[in-house]
Amino acid sequence: MSKQITAKTITDSEFFYGHKACAGCGGSLAVRIALKVLGEGAISVLPAGCMSAVGFNYPHLCFSNNSIISTFAGTASMLTGVEAGARAxxxxxxxxxxxAGDGGTADIGIQALSGAIDRNDDILYICYDNEAYMNTGIQKSGLTPFGAKTTTTPSGENIHGNIRPKKNLFEIVAAHNIPYAATASIGDLKDFMNKIEKASKIKGTTYIHVVAPCPIGWGIPVNETIEISRKMIDCGLWYLAEYENGQFKLNRTPRKFSSIKDYLLSQGRFKHLEDADIKILAAQRDAKWTTIRKNWNTTEEEL
Amino acid sequence: MSKPYLRPYQKPQKLSDYPLGTASEAGYLVTKNCGWRNERPIIMDECINCLQCYLYCPDGVIFKTKSGLDIDYDFCKGCGICEKICPKQAIKMEVE
Structure with a gap:
């Protein structure tokens, strides 16, 4: 494989700086790193969401590359226009x-995204997934996991938070037969950086789904953003994978999962979960991993 | 190396001072974020320059210098991710 991007080789320039994101924000780290990999040639499109709210506060403008805010539902269609326009x-x-955030991708913007993949426009779509509509005050999105407490899925005596599982957006996108799709996490930036680099070199639509915890919405201390995203991978509730040439490939195969209970109960949004709820989550995880191990290419290799 | 930097800003005095349309210059900073901070990170001599703090800082305020790393305290929010990520415990948080 070609040269890897590391902390040593990545550009010193910052393209997302001085922004007003909360301390310890995972989404801002994902955006910062993505733009550092892509460099000043990146033209970014951001829908309504945290990153546009914290990046564009006229006259305080924190993106130093060309950036534009799109309609909430139109990230991918605006990307299509930007790409065609710049080329023209x-x-x-x-x-x-x-x-775009998880709500702007999995719920509101999914139609535009699906259309762009269908046209195979030469764009890169990055979804930073913090598992709820954090910008408007933590409402459930299609990517909120089972059991999570949000303002629209409160936990009470009878119902313990969100009753629906997390939408499997990575595989929904892959089902379009997209040239390249990948999952990533801000807990493993080396993996994330090199996936962006790889995607940027591919002609056609590419999609990267990066988990970026929100300390406020997840109920964790602001300095534990990275730690919790690593725990999420270790306990098997997230996986690092790629889809290319019609094949799924797992980048990291944990031999043994760490404690799912430890991951869940260290967050405010899961504090109310009882053992029975945690068993449901563990069973969902095990079923998912059985399918992955059966159908996907699980041999580990360096990206 | 380039990054957005602080610039002087004068509030528009009359209508013609306002920009036409919604577009404006990229990377134009007018306010600091240091007022958000309760604790400030200090890089100590144990630093081995592994650059993990530089990479994982959500605000990108840790930057490379000739002799190691330094912090832009104008924009550090004091989240403490650098302290946690440091493999040598070479960053300590100091109450402001």
Whole structure:
């Protein structure tokens, strides 16, 4: 494989700086790293969501590359337009990149995303997944996991938070037969950086789904954002994988999962869960991993 | 190396000072974030320059210098991710 991007080789320039995201924000780290990998040729499109709210506060503008706010539902369609427009006026060495949250991707923007993949426009779509509509005050999205407490899925005596499992967006996107899709986590930036690099070199639509915890919405201390995303991978509730040439590939195969209970109960949004709820989550995880191990290419290799 | 930087800003005095349309110059910073901070990270001599804090900082305020790393305290929010990520415990948080 070609040269890896590391902390040593990545550009020193910052393209998302001085923003007003909360201390310890995972989403802002995902955006910062993505733009550092793509460089100044990136033209970013952000729908309504935290990253547009914290990045554009006129006259305080925190993106130093070309950036634009799209409609909530139209990230991918605006990307299509940006890419076609930049090409038409003869701009060279650019990459149209979408930076949308989980709600803007899995719920509100899924139609535009599906259309863009169908047209196979030359764009990169990055979904930073913090598992709820955090910008508007923690409402449930399609990517909120089972059992999580949000303001629209409260926990009470009878119902313990969200009753529906997390939508499997990575595989929904892959089902379009997209040239390249991947999952990532801000807990493993080396993996994330190299997936962005790989995606940016591929002609056609590419999609990266990166988990980016929100300390406020998840109920964790602000300095534990990275730790909790690592725990999420270790306990098997998230996986690092790629989809390319019609094949799924797992990048990391944990031999043994760490305690799912430890991961869940260290967060405020899962504090109310009882043993029975945790068993349901563990069973969902085990079923998912059985399918993964049966059908996906699980041989580990360096990205 | 380039990054957005602080610039002086004068509030528009009359209508013609306001920009036309909604577009404006990229990377134009007018306010600091240091007022959000309760604790400030201090990089100590144990630092081995592994760059993990530089990489994992959500605000990108840790930057490389000739002799190691330094912190832009104008924009550090004091979240403490750098302290946690440091493999040598070379960053300590100091109450402001």
């Amino acid at each position: 006026v003869g701009i060279k060495n650019f990459k149209a990149v979408g930076l």
